[in-house]
Amino acid sequence: MADNNLNIRGSMVALITPMFPDGAIDWLTFRELINWHIEEGTDALVITGSTGETPTIALEDHxxxxxxxxxxxTDRIPIIGGTGANSTSEAIELTHAARDAGVDACLSVVPYYNRPTQMGIYEHFRAVAECCELPMIVYDVPSRTNARMSVDTIVSLAQLDNVIGLKDATGDIARVNELLHKVPPSFSLYSGDDATAAAFILMGGHGNISVTANILPRLMHELCALALRGEVALVQLLSQRLASLNQALFIESNPIPIKWAMVRMGIIHEGLRLPLTQLSPEYVKVVESAMIEAGIPLSNNSAGVKSGFRPYGV
Incomplete structure (x- = not known):
């Protein structure tokens, strides 16, 4: 049974991977973003998840x-490494590498494309969990994997020694109560859906692995902290401020909108890797208007070219 010594709570950023227009990784900006999130109060960083475009990133760069x-x-913030794959052997290889790199935990997604049975999902995660002593968060995102974990499968996985939590990107907050009654007290439940994250935490969840926090890290930290304290009125107020933005950032496949927003803010270059393409022109005003409504300062650089990292406070 997992003993969650990490006790990670609050806002965890599913960090983008900054790239140049030719798709090369912008390592300098990557480093700047990590420092910025630490300064803004982010509670943990998730590296190389789906928001980080890992399906297109070579193993050595991953x-x-x-x-x-x-x-x-440098131990200032927990680092969670995305080590999921639809090949169990590859997921094990990545998890070993993440452990050797010194991560605090790994995030492992339900195998995609294969469409495994519930037994297949369980055996996949069991094999990864048993490969090395590294705390593991399992990740249920059926919109991407076309295979949803059942409550029974999650409960079974929660009995494994180093499976410490679930990232739930289903948007189904109703199953939070059911899970809380069935999993060990040390097992953490994290939302993976920004639009319902505050409600998820108010229902008893422990945090949010967030896309929106890429551009509003301090505000997302505050929202999660308020929800963990049960301050409903303030949670409602901040949630209303973020409602349009949370919707707009998923108007096309993640991370297309969030990267466009960060370019519009002037903090990253305009870089994505195929098969992802730039935000469709018909959605530009939708995302821009949602950013303005959320109080995000926009760059005057209409060309969308990074001219220097400019962190800000909101």
Whole structure:
């Protein structure tokens, strides 16, 4: 049974991987973003998740992104390395590499494309969990994997020694109560859906692995902290401020909108890797208006070219 000594709570940023227009990784900006999130109060960083475009990143760069994040963080913030794959052997290899890099935990997604049975999902995660002593958060995101974990599967996984939590990106906050009654007290439940994250935490969840926090780290930290304290009125107020933005950032496949927003703020270059493409023109005003409504300062650089990292407070 997992003993969650990490006790990670609050806002965890699913960090983008900054790139140049040709798709090369912008390592300098990657380092700047990590320092910025630490300064803004982010509670943990998730590196090389789906928001980080890992399906298009070579294995050696995947591992290097994790290693650099650990090195820059210097124990100032927990680093969670995304080590999921639809091949169990590859997931094990990545998890070993993340452990060797010094991460605090790993995030492992339900195998995608294969469409495994519930037994297959359980055996996949069991094999990864048993490969090395590294705390593991399992990740349920059926919109991407086309395979949803059942409550029974989650409960079974929660009995494994180093499976310490669940990232739930289903948007189904109703199952929080059911899970809380069935999993060990040390097992953590994290939302993976910004639009319902505050309600998820108010229902008893422990935090949010957030896309929106890429551009509003301090505000997302405050929202999660308020929800953990049960301050409903203030949670409602901040949630209303973020409602349009949380919707707009998923108007096309993640991380297309969030990267466009960060370019619009002037903090990253305009870089994505195919098959992802830039935000469709018909959605530009939608995302921009949602950013303005949330109080995000926009760059005057209409060309969208990074001219220097400019962290800000909101």
């Amino acid at each position: 591992i290097e992104l994790i290693r650099v994040a650990v090195d820059i963080a």
